Amino acid sequence: xxxxxxxxxxxxxxxxxxxxxxxxxxxxxxxxxxxxxxxxxxxxxxxxxxxxxxxxxxxxxxxxxxxxxxxxxxxxxxxxxxxxxxxxxxxxxxxxxxxxxxxxxxxxxxxxxxxxxxxxxxxxxxxxxxxxxxxxxxxxxxxxxxxxxxxxxxxxxxxxxxxxxxxxxxxxxxxxxxxxxxxxxxxxxxxxxxxxxxxxxxxxxxxxxxxxxxxxxxxxxxxxxxxxxxxxxxxxxxxxxxxxxxxxxxxxxxxxxxxxxxxxxxxxxxxxxxxxxxxxxxxxxxxxxxxxxxxxxxxxxxxxxxxxxxxxxxxxxxxxxxxxxxxxxxxxxxxxxxxxxxxxxxxxxxxxxxxxxxxxxxxxxxxxxxxxxxxxxxxxxxxxxxxxxxxxxxxxxxxxxxxxxxxxxxxxxxxxxxxxxxxxxxxxxxxxxxxxxxxxxxxxxxxxxxxxxxxxxxxxxxxxxxxxxxxxxxxxxxxxxxxxxxxxxxxxxxx
Amino acid sequence: xxxxxxxxxxxxxxxxxxxxxxxxxxxxxxxxxxxxxxxxxxxxxxxxxxxxxxxxxxxxxxxxxxxxxxxxxxxxxxxxxxxxxxxxxxxxxxxxxxxxxxxxxxxxxxxxxxxxxxxxxxxxxxxxxxxxxxxxxxxxxxxxxxxxxxxxxxxxxxxxxxxxxxxxxxxxxxxxxxxxxxxxxxxxxxxxxxxxxxxxxxxxxxxxxxxxxxxxxxxxxxxxxxxxxxxxxxxxxxxxxxxxxxxxxxxxxxxxxxxxxxxxxxxxxxxxxxxxxxxxxxxxxxxxxxxxxxxxxxxxxxxxxxxxxxxxxxx
Numbered sequence: 001x002x003x004x005x006x007x008x009x010x011x012x013x014x015x016x017x018x019x020x021x022x023x024x025x026x027x028x029x030x031x032x033x034x035x036x037x038x039x040x041x042x043x044x045x046x047x048x049x050x051x052x053x054x055x056x057x058x059x060x061x062x063x064x065x066x067x068x069x070x071x072x073x074x075x076x077x078x079x080x081x082x083x084x085x086x087x088x089x090x091x092x093x094x095x096x097x098x099x100x101x102x103x104x105x106x107x108x109x110x111x112x113x114x115x116x117x118x119x120x121x122x123x124x125x126x127x128x129x130x131x132x133x134x135x136x137x138x139x140x141x142x143x144x145x146x147x148x149x150x151x152x153x154x155x156x157x158x159x160x161x162x163x164x165x166x167x168x169x170x171x172x173x174x175x176x177x178x179x180x181x182x183x184x185x186x187x188x189x190x191x192x193x194x195x196x197x198x199x200x201x202x203x204x205x206x207x208x209x210x211x212x213x214x215x216x217x218x219x220x221x222x223x224x225x226x227x228x229x230x231x232x233x234x235x236x237x238x239x240x241x242x243x244x245x246x247x248x249x250x251x252x253x254x255x256x257x258x259x260x261x262x263x264x265x266x267x268x269x270x271x272x273x274x275x276x277x278x279x280x281x282x283x284x285x286x287x288x289x290x291x292x293x294x295x296x297x298x299x300x301x302x303x304x305x306x307x308x309x310x311x312x313x314x315x316x317x318x319x320x321x322x323x324x325x326x327x328x329x330x331x332x333x334x335x336x337x338x339x340x341x342x343x344x345x346x347x348x349x350x351x352x353x354x355x356x357x358x359x360x361x362x363x364x365x366x367x368x369x370x371x372x373x374x375x376x377x378x379x380x381x382x383x384x385x386x387x388x389x390x391x392x393x394x395x396x397x398x399x400x401x402x403x404x405x406x407x408x409x410x411x412x413x414x415x416x417x418x419x420x421x422x423x424x425x426x427x428x429x430x431x432x433x434x435x436x437x438x439x440x441x442x443x444x445x446x447x448x449x450x451x452x453x454x455x456x457x458x459x460x461x462x463x464x465x466x467x468x469x470x471x472x473x474x475x476x477x478x479x480x481x482x483x484x485x486x487x488x489x490x491x492x493x494x495x
Numbered sequence: 496x497x498x499x500x501x502x503x504x505x506x507x508x509x510x511x512x513x514x515x516x517x518x519x520x521x522x523x524x525x526x527x528x529x530x531x532x533x534x535x536x537x538x539x540x541x542x543x544x545x546x547x548x549x550x551x552x553x554x555x556x557x558x559x560x561x562x563x564x565x566x567x568x569x570x571x572x573x574x575x576x577x578x579x580x581x582x583x584x585x586x587x588x589x590x591x592x593x594x595x596x597x598x599x600x601x602x603x604x605x606x607x608x609x610x611x612x613x614x615x616x617x618x619x620x621x622x623x624x625x626x627x628x629x630x631x632x633x634x635x636x637x638x639x640x641x642x643x644x645x646x647x648x649x650x651x652x653x654x655x656x657x658x659x660x661x662x663x664x665x666x667x668x669x670x671x672x673x674x675x676x677x678x679x680x681x682x683x684x685x686x687x688x689x690x691x692x693x694x695x696x697x698x699x700x701x702x703x704x705x706x707x708x709x710x711x712x713x714x715x716x717x718x719x720x721x722x723x724x725x726x727x728x729x730x731x732x733x734x735x736x737x738x739x740x741x742x743x744x745x746x747x748x749x750x751x752x753x754x755x756x757x758x759x760x761x762x763x764x765x766x767x768x769x770x771x772x773x774x775x776x777x778x779x780x781x782x783x784x785x786x787x788x789x790x791x792x793x794x795x796x797x798x799x800x801x802x803x804x805x806x807x808x809x810x
Contacts, residue, residue: 040579040771041577041578041579047533048536048538049533122548123542124546124549125542126533126534126537126538126542128542129539177578190664190666192662193578193585193589193759194588194589194662194759195662195757195758196661196663219757220660220661222755222757225647225659228648228660229660231659232655232659234651234659234660234661382770383527383532383770384528384532384771384772385527387531387532388526388527388531391536392528405536405537
């Protein structure tokens, strides 16, 4: 029973809430997020485009497990799980009241369907390898899924947290590209092709309700247009803002807030280890000595980025600082080249994909390599030919690219990968990693791998691609770092 | 007349067929695999093969060409490789922005240019004339993309009256949609208006020297009446010709302006499809554009033939 005073207060509060523009301003509940690229479609289980996950991950679709702002694996559609001693059996317990946006229950049958679909012979999942270790998926009851692996996979829970492992319903799987139906706290509302995707709060969500009612993702590829849209207030927050030269201007403006965190993007001078003269480790070490990372980071990222000495991000457990192994030393580089029989240097080609960081870094590195006698011809390319020629065809000498997948040091163990790098030592550690669940032991093994890559100077390791976010100063809850390609807005609110 | 029409139709068909051959061949030669582009750097060979089969890319080149052309003949433009949607839907959606934008720009340029041109002509050699001529020079010289950026800086960033770009969709209502199109239409209209103002001025000057205009002045008619009743209708003939020519320029100019204002029009669709190697969209949109030019040209020829019999008898 409410007493009279309380009832009066409640009535007054209700009345106030009904008056538009009442004494205290209501916090906004809509958010416009800026993105550089439009997703080709909205099904994260059928495409590699980061933009798909940047709209749907955690907001619209949920995998069994998910990655949070700190890069840790936390419960997703599965509220808990157990792993058998031998690391082969994973038993997931699903959230009991989870529902798809069409109202149907999200149960173990949907999980089995999703996992089986991803690993099927005709699967078009961009990360099919994540599911390769799965032997069987069983559903003892609607809330329980038991996954049995054919071999231990230390990264299984991490991989099941990727957008590619999103849980979808068999009834809607075929139409998710245009009208995605997931289990997340936001549901799909509208897609204005070429311009924006709008998500609305899902009132039927069984977990914590987000503070936002409506989230609009707008796609603006032109840097000048991005800056104008932020200044005009058309965009509230722009994660992955890569017009670094505009950051000081936004920092100086109290209406905006600028955050610079880290991505998973190890930026490397990709080197064809299978081609002369790069098959000689002395040549690769010479290049590592010839590059002044400080100048590179200042010139390309306007100081916003950390140098790396191997293929591992500094913010992850297990990182070893190897940036001191090849200090900037042109004389040493020349000596190493002479030792390898290239006293007069040599000519080579550097093929650059379209991102700004790649084009700018490429020009600077060509100039730095010229100092030690390596004459570099820079060749800019579009994405499609780059993927076809450099990545698949391995028809290149040097290239420059950020590898943005999280924990992807295993690419150095893949047969036929575009670096043409072969190392028994590295592969042995990789096998042990796959057998190891213990986090401390895993960190040691990762450290060992970083050491091997640095010693072999497989590629010249340059810097971590920064994650800059420019936003209205009144927004809180956006991620600082990018442990996974996502714009998780479930915890975002206006102050 | 019938023989002429048949001849025209045959030429039309031949041109269209050549256009499909050229577009298809060029896209085959350009390197890049749409399936690889979609699956990215983690793609497994078996997944790639599955996706290529799903997209129909595993078929031999002649089969793919015939299927595409066969589809075009039956009005099926195919399905976009990246968006997984019918190309006809995509094009229709984008035309719903590009066509109103071009139409708004066309109307704006006529509304600005014709009164300016008439005023200038009636004040020949005086300050008003010089002002219009100066506007014409500047308007032609200023590139529309740069003018577009100025408009954004002024009206969106500084004043906050208009969005700095983007399109809310017609579903959001005609008001916001037209508001989003206004600045781009102004940017697109300026250079066209400048040209048109100069054309109107010189056409009006010519007409002003005609005897019937002198008669009108002599009757003691008011300046306004002379200009609007007697000068304008006759000066409009060259103006209308130029205005018609500008339609094609407006569609081309829309590609540039759409990119500055990030408007999802047909130009941007084509631009993005090339980047994503969406062969089906590029092929179909290019052929569609080529066809519309061919058809318009044919219509113009037919219209000329109706007015002037000479082309009909020429073999």
